[in-house]
Amino acid sequence: MGTQSKEEIVKVLKNLNSGLNEEDIKVRSILSKSDMKPFIVTFNNKDTRDKVLLKRKDRGNLNSKNMHLEGVERNIYINEDLPIEVQKLFRKARELRGIGYKYVWVKNGLVFCRAGESSKPVMLKNMEHVDQLKQE
Template sequence: MSAFSNKISLLENENEKLQAELCFLKNQNLPSTYQDLRNTITQLQVNLNGRDQQALLNDLEVSGIPENINESVQHIVVAVAAKLGTQLEESEIVSACRVGNSQRLSNLNTQALGSPTRHRRIVVRLSRRVIRDEMLRNARVRRGATAAVLGLPSHEPRPFYLNERLTSTNRQLFGKAHDIGSLNWKYIWTKEGRIFARQSDSSKIHQLRSIADIERIFGVSSENSSK
């Protein structure tokens, strides 16, 4: 656990250095061209985002699990792991909590059965990456598994989903890539916190690191596509 904490501290220190360098460049009247400066800043932002993503390599997100008053999120995570065929002890969970905009909890338990209530996702950090990777693999094999046997209060069974936890920047990039590329690109996915796209089974795999990559690879303007 101490080695994991030291790794996180090291990444945080590197992030602070990159942020300082980025702020310095933004405030300098450099003799380079505007495009050169823009490219440099973009690359620094990509590097900074990459460091942030490395700090999340032991994390995953669970969505689609009904939220209830007095719930034990750790117990839910253990039950989800068991449902997927992974043995997980609560002691192997570093942290687990709901994130996102919350509704009044009093309303959650009074929703009619079958209500389209959107429950907050669960963010989990595990002590070992190998456990996280096993859960993600098993979730792909058992795609469509529901929360029906997780011991939760009565609810209409719906599928739950496990995904890698992404930085805010990567979440936005993945969402935009999916919106723009979904019509003409067959595959858009994430692996180890990185975003990839492939137009067909025989075409080249592209990694998407920035909005500029999306515009260049998909051949469209992200601003125009969002109008």
């Protein structure tokens, strides 16, 4: 999350109507040269995390204005914290969007793609799997 403080994080989560309390999360900041320091938010249980991610998806683009935060308007991002291997696979999988795959996403640490609304999701296992789909 690119917000400034734990208080703002709690306010964003409450504005998402996630039903969270401050005790439901642990917040740690990441060292950054930017004025907008990212935070890692750890949830006490998976259901709470899933609820926040779903609410974020339903709400669309988040910014400080629509989350009722003070100061200059800025975007707010809420994403899963992924292991490096999954980040790399997701980055490579997004190349599939240029060759007929409409959707590429991550859920529960797994990378998926889908050609269209009616097609079945494909779980991407590794980089070679992405390369194979690119050649089809």
